[in-house]
Amino acid sequence: MRVTHWLTFIAFVALLVTGGEIVISHPRFYWGEVGNVNTKPLFVIPIPASRSTVPTGYKYEMPDENGWSRALHFEAAWVAVLTGLVYGIYGLWSGHFKNLIPARRDWTWRAYRDRIAKYLRRAPPDGAEERSYNVLQRTAYVVVVFVLFPLMIWTGLAMSPSFTAAFPATAELLGGRQSARTIHFFVTWLLLVFLFVHVAMVALSGFRKRMRAMITGYTRDREEAP
Amino acid sequence: MKSNMKPSMNPISRRRLIRGGVAAVAGVAGLAVADRLAKRYGLIPPDGSGIYGPGETFTYACQRLLTTRTPAREFSRSMISKNPFANAVAPPNDAFKRLAASGFRDWRLVVDGTVAHPMSLSLADLKALGLRSQITEVACEEGWSYIAEWIGTPLSGVLREAGVLPQTRYVVYTSNEEGEWESIDMQDASDPHTLLTMGMNDGDLPVPFGGPLRLRLPRQLGYKSVKYVNRITATDNIKKFGKGLGSVDPEYGYAWYAGI
Numbered sequence: 001m002r003v004t005h006w007l008t009f010i011a012f013v014a015l016l017v018t019g020g021e022i023v024i025s026h027p028r029f030y031w032g033e034v035g036n037v038n039t040k041p042l043f044v045i046p047i048p049a050s051r052s053t054v055p056t057g058y059k060y061e062m063p064d065e066n067g068w069s070r071a072l073h074f075e076a077a078w079v080a081v082l083t084g085l086v087y088g089i090y091g092l093w094s095g096h097f098k099n100l101i102p103a104r105r106d107w108t109w110r111a112y113r114d115r116i117a118k119y120l121r122r123a124p125p126d127g128a129e130e131r132s133y134n135v136l137q138r139t140a141y142v143v144v145v146f147v148l149f150p151l152m153i154w155t156g157l158a159m160s161p162s163f164t165a166a167f168p169a170t171a172e173l174l175g176g177r178q179s180a181r182t183i184h185f186f187v188t189w190l191l192l193v194f195l196f197v198h199v200a201m202v203a204l205s206g207f208r209k210r211m212r213a214m215i216t217g218y219t220r221d222r223e224e225a226p
Numbered sequence: 227m228k229s230n231m232k233p234s235m236n237p238i239s240r241r242r243l244i245r246g247g248v249a250a251v252a253g254v255a256g257l258a259v260a261d262r263l264a265k266r267y268g269l270i271p272p273d274g275s276g277i278y279g280p281g282e283t284f285t286y287a288c289q290r291l292l293t294t295r296t297p298a299r300e301f302s303r304s305m306i307s308k309n310p311f312a313n314a315v316a317p318p319n320d321a322f323k324r325l326a327a328s329g330f331r332d333w334r335l336v337v338d339g340t341v342a343h344p345m346s347l348s349l350a351d352l353k354a355l356g357l358r359s360q361i362t363e364v365a366c367e368e369g370w371s372y373i374a375e376w377i378g379t380p381l382s383g384v385l386r387e388a389g390v391l392p393q394t395r396y397v398v399y400t401s402n403e404e405g406e407w408e409s410i411d412m413q414d415a416s417d418p419h420t421l422l423t424m425g426m427n428d429g430d431l432p433v434p435f436g437g438p439l440r441l442r443l444p445r446q447l448g449y450k451s452v453k454y455v456n457r458i459t460a461t462d463n464i465k466k467f468g469k470g471l472g473s474v475d476p477e478y479g480y481a482w483y484a485g486i
Contacts, residue, residue, distance in 0.1 A: 026369035033301070034363065036370035038309035051368060053314050066367060067479020068278070074486060075281025161365050162289045162445045162485025166296040177363070177371055 002217055004087040007079060014076035021069035024062050025050045029185060033176030042182060099132055100142055106135040144194050148187055155184040272464045272472030273482040286483040298419040298444035301361045307372035312434035322402050330438040339459035342389030349438055352422055355379045360419060362444035376442050377425030382416045393462040399441050402454035408473040409464060419444050447484035449475060
């Protein structure tokens, strides 16, 4: 479980950096099946491009890093997918997911409101929360594990001309190849938001204690006590 | 507060060491078996080595297993892009300018390599082999795309005409553009959608889009659809070409297999 966490982290960083490099070659986004410099974009990222054919308003052209970026992007995607597979199988087998899905009685707005209020008061977690996850954490993890990561894989594959030849619905259900690319881009931002909040929470709850737990698997409650 | 730490549990116990060892041996054995199977069924791309080799090989092998005999996506006429983007090409050389001046009447496609009858075909010869039209998308690795109708003769027909020999594993295609060459495996070469394209949207294929002859490969990214094709070489040994990586693109870091 901890190994899959860190493998996913390494893969995510590689995917993020290389994905950014690939975007630089065409920092324009579209909706539908097709889009190019002769069609109206949905939005444009105001940065110089690594291709002279993309009008950006800048005189400067970025270096083309797409070769290794694409290769590393797909290799890291394989690491993420295979790790996700191991995580999924182990999660089902070990009952880890039971720890992630919010308890039935917490499926109310009230439970969420109460937990947010607790965060705002900066109240310490109670005994059960110390060892498991509260309703907000569970919801965040469920969304990342079961919605955002699968959506990333889906939208990624929907950009593959060979994969969509075999499974055209992967692109069509999203509105087309360019829609898939745009969703891929936005889900990256959602995952980044999660990463920032996740790291911030770890830092707030004692960075060294949590890191030790996530690397060695052991918690040492007594040492942290005053 | 009750401690969560179990002092009796040594992080590297004998049992864990044995279990880890067994898993590692099984992993290595599994990889060795996968490697042998991949080699036997031709699932390793010509550029499947180096640090990105495992990723390239996984992608190629999986897509080959998944997409065997699945045709390229075709679109309705109403989806044809009104303003397709031609992308940049190197300025034409003198030989190309001369051929263009005579309306490409003297353009020749040389077919050689592991074929029974090497040939040299004019555009009229190619058209006589039978034309087909398909509306497919050009998707560039940069991210942009457009849809057009492409009219041409399938590569598979030309290979049949030349009597391609059974040991052939790849088809190399070369451009009039200096240093531009690519190759595909036999699965892509025999796909009826792999088109030696001479027309686009009911007209002759314009030069900026690769006219007079472009090899359109709709199941892979745009850079595999080489413009100004003037030579096709069937081969049983792709390592003999260039640096042995299957095409010129891997020499610049781009994957030989561009199905993703």
